[in-house]
Amino acid sequence: MSGQVAGKVVIITGAGRGIGAAIAWDLAEKGARVVIADLDEATAKKTASQISSNGGSAISVRVDVSSRKDVQALIGQTVSHFGRLDVMFNNAGISQTCPFLEVTEEDFDRIMTINGRGVLIGTQEAAKQMIAQGGGGKIINTASIAGKQGYPLFAHYCASKFAVVAITQAAARALAEHRISVNCFGPGVVKTELWEQLDREFIQHGLTEEPQQAINDFSQSILLGRVSVPKDIVGVTTFLASDASDYVTGQTVMVDGGMVLI
Numbered sequence: 001m002s003g004q005v006a007g008k009v010v011i012i013t014g015a016g017r018g019i020g021a022a023i024a025w026d027l028a029e030k031g032a033r034v035v036i037a038d039l040d041e042a043t044a045k046k047t048a049s050q051i052s053s054n055g056g057s058a059i060s061v062r063v064d065v066s067s068r069k070d071v072q073a074l075i076g077q078t079v080s081h082f083g084r085l086d087v088m089f090n091n092a093g094i095s096q097t098c099p100f101l102e103v104t105e106e107d108f109d110r111i112m113t114i115n116g117r118g119v120l121i122g123t124q125e126a127a128k129q130m131i132a133q134g135g136g137g138k139i140i141n142t143a144s145i146a147g148k149q150g151y152p153l154f155a156h157y158c159a160s161k162f163a164v165v166a167i168t169q170a171a172a173r174a175l176a177e178h179r180i181s182v183n184c185f186g187p188g189v190v191k192t193e194l195w196e197q198l199d200r201e202f203i204q205h206g207l208t209e210e211p212q213q214a215i216n217d218f219s220q221s222i223l224l225g226r227v228s229v230p231k232d233i234v235g236v237t238t239f240l241a242s243d244a245s246d247y248v249t250g251q252t253v254m255v256d257g258g259m260v261l262i
């Protein structure tokens with residue numbers, strides 16, 4: 001695998017922490033030039049400077065992925081710093097635990113705006129840049145087990161991740177003529193701050209009684225017998241960013257320890 005991402009210019013959104021940061025670290029260690037893009041400017045800066053201190057090539061940019069203007073500016077800054085864009089990870093996302101009958105219009109719209117619209121805009125704007133520089137490139141979107149199954153406490157989140165899968169398939173068909181591949185990967189339960197928030201929400205709704213109970217209960221069906229950590233994901237994400245996946249497009253690669261079998 002090593003070398004197949006070396007020199008590539010890669011944007012990763014939501015890379016200040018969690019899964020996005022792990023994706024960026026692995027790519028940078030293998031020689032890619034990475035752009036750490038996040039709504040939280042402080043964590044983006046910190047991750048980029050840690051990667052740079054470790055010998056990697058990284059810059060940080062603040063972005064709200066639901067804003068086309070922000071995403072255009074992110075791509076503009078990337079191209080002015082590194083000269084081009086080879087790979088775009090639309091990874092930023094938010095979640096929320098909420099019993100099905102209590103999901104409000106505001107809850108639905110907030111999640112769809114960032115997870116759904118954000119991926120649409122990120123895919124479109126990355127593709128425009130890739131086409132303008134002569135074609136070729138890879139777009140990789142973060143789906144989920146929630147993009148394959150509807151879960152009763154995550155209806156709006158599941159809708160947003162099904163949207164990610166749909167946008168990925170549509171974009172793969174739309175962009176193949178420009179030699180741009182579009183894929184997504186589907187994590188299961190990953191121990192990040194996102195799950196710490198969900199764990200608190202389970203308790204607030206009276207669904208669980210103590211910290212870690214939600215993540216432990218939710219993880220009972222993992223065939224490999226344990227919750228994942230962001231490092232478990234990067235074999236797949238680096239593969240999708242590398243030349244080794246050149247003949248793969250329109251796919252969702254599950255990396256969930258065997259929670260969803262399809």
Ligand SMILES: NC(=O)c1ccc[n+]([C@@H]2O[C@H](COP(=O)([O-])OP(=O)(O)OC[C@H]3O[C@@H](n4cnc5c(N)ncnc54)[C@H](O)[C@@H]3O)[C@@H](O)[C@H]2O)c1
Pocket residue numbers: 013014015016017018019020037038039040043063064065066091092093094095114142143144145186187188189190191192193194195
């Ligand atoms: N943790 C899991 O179990 C899990 C499972 C499946 C899929 N996912 C998906 O993986 C992705 C990353 O999740 P994570 O667990 O690393 O979460 P996280 O909360 O640890 O990190 C998400 C990052 O995205 C950033 N972000 C949020 N809204 C943004 C916006 N509008 N614009 C730019 N950046 C924004 C946050 O500041 C944060 O740094 C998300 O799309 C999530 O839905 C996570």
